[in-house]
Amino acid sequence: FERIRNKTVVITGASSGFGKSMAQMFARYGAHVVIFARRLDRLEEIKAEILETHPTAKVHAAKMDVSEKNSVVSAFANLPEWASKPDVLINNAGIGIGFDTVEEVSEDVIEKTLKTNVSGVVFCTQQVLPGMKERNEGMIINIGSILGQISIPNISIYCASKHALRAITDSLRIETNSTKIRVAEIDPGMAKTEFNLVRVGYDEEKAQEIYNGLDAMSPEDVAELALFVASRHPRCVISHSTLLPQAEANPFVIRRE
Ligand code: NDP
Ligand code: 8X3
Numbered sequence: 001f002e003r004i005r006n007k008t009v010v011i012t013g014a015s016s017g018f019g020k021s022m023a024q025m026f027a028r029y030g031a032h033v034v035i036f037a038r039r040l041d042r043l044e045e046i047k048a049e050i051l052e053t054h055p056t057a058k059v060h061a062a063k064m065d066v067s068e069k070n071s072v073v074s075a076f077a078n079l080p081e082w083a084s085k086p087d088v089l090i091n092n093a094g095i096g097i098g099f100d101t102v103e104e105v106s107e108d109v110i111e112k113t114l115k116t117n118v119s120g121v122v123f124c125t126q127q128v129l130p131g132m133k134e135r136n137e138g139m140i141i142n143i144g145s146i147l148g149q150i151s152i153p154n155i156s157i158y159c160a161s162k163h164a165l166r167a168i169t170d171s172l173r174i175e176t177n178s179t180k181i182r183v184a185e186i187d188p189g190m191a192k193t194e195f196n197l198v199r200v201g202y203d204e205e206k207a208q209e210i211y212n213g214l215d216a217m218s219p220e221d222v223a224e225l226a227l228f229v230a231s232r233h234p235r236c237v238i239s240h241s242t243l244l245p246q247a248e249a250n251p252f253v254i255r256r257e
């Protein structure tokens with residue numbers, strides 16, 4: 001993991017779940033981190049916590065709504081000097097809302113999901129690519145999902161967004177092949193974060209039911225893989241990796257005890 005020391009890592013959706021864990025994990029191994037999300041109060045707490053445990057780390061926390069291009073542009077335009085040349089961008093911010101069938105799903109859910117999970121990734125990537133091309137180095141890691149490989153019912157738009165993300169990851173890797181930029185995707189299975197709390201509309205009990213009896217992953221499990229992916233030798237890239245709970249053979253075959 002030594003290669004990550006003193007690198008600047010930008011993480012979207014860092015106010016909870018994988019993003020928060022990745023920020024902590026990267027800082028632990030000597031990286032400087034930029035943490036973006038909509039809840040600035042959460043980010044400030046995470047920043048304080050990181051600086052307390054890793055006093056030599058540099059941390060920049062700022063508000064960003066990835067689904068709004070102006071918000072993305074202005075957040076990147078206001079990066080402090082030390083963070084203005086990111087080595088790694090982790091497109092992690094994402095949402096899945098509700099349990100609707102294709103027949104029922106609302107325009108609002110379609111728009112919110114696609115704007116966050118697809119447009120947001122493109123907007124953020126567009127902010128770092130010119131600089132990475134100029135420096136002829138850099139890495140973009142997209143956080144996809146097992147649901148970007150296998151679709152399940154009642155969350156079709158989310159599945160579609162993660163399938164789309166996979167396409168974007170692959171197109172981008174080809175488009176940047178004349179440079180030394182690396183493009184990777186990590187596809188996790190079920191992990192305990194706020195994802196399902198958001199999905200069920202902040203009903204703790206309902207969110208918990210989704211994990212009943214399942215030994216789901218922790219956000220740290222995913223952060224460890226992100227750290228591994230980000231710290232490989234520059235001549236190679238882990239282009240796709242899937243990280244599942246041992247109990248999840250696939251989204252349809254899950255052992256609950
Ligand atoms: P969380 O809900 O815990 O975290 C999601 C993060 O995304 C939050 O920090 C949230 O911050 C941020 N976010 C959501 N919408 C926006 C937005 N419009 N602009 C900026 N930030 C936004 O869930 P996870 O940690 O689980 O999710 C992280 C990623 O992992 C997502 O892309 C998700 O699809 C993916 N994933 C999750 C799995 C799981 O089982 N948990 C499995 C596979 C993939 P805020 O609300 O403050 O903006
Ligand atoms: C979300 C995957 O299996 O936790 O991307 O619903 S799952």
